[in-house]
Amino acid sequence: MPNPKSGTVTMDVAKAVKEVKQGKIDFKVDKSGIVHTSIGKVSFTADQIRDNAKEFIATIIKLKPTTAKGTYIKSIYLSSTMSKGIKIDPKSVDEI
Known part of the structure; x- marks a missing residue:
């Protein structure tokens, strides 16, 4: 789902598209130190x-x-x- 924290909801669409094309990596870390991506x-x-x-x-x-x-x-x-x-x-x- 789109989320402002991860940059998927933005007013600067061109910048968001450029980051994705350059290989932007999104991941989440939970309380246990487990990384999800x-x-x-x-x-x-x-x-x-x-x-x-x-x-x-x-x-x-x-x-x-x-x-x-x-x-x-x-x-x-x-x-x-x-x-x-x-x-x-x-x-x-x-x-x-």
Whole structure:
């Protein structure tokens, strides 16, 4: 749903369209530190989803606060809407 906080309700439509075309990434973080985002659609190829996942994880790592200590990404799960998640080893992300 459109939401002013996420920038999907705006008076500057041209700016919003430009951001989306440049690859704007939207994600939400809940109280438990779990990050929720969309990295693709069912129609995407496995390569497209892999590339999007790698880019998203790289972005999360770039946004890591300098004061954060310990393991920053503890686990990764991928799922489609309303389906069971598939666990991915965070160490394997560098190998993809």
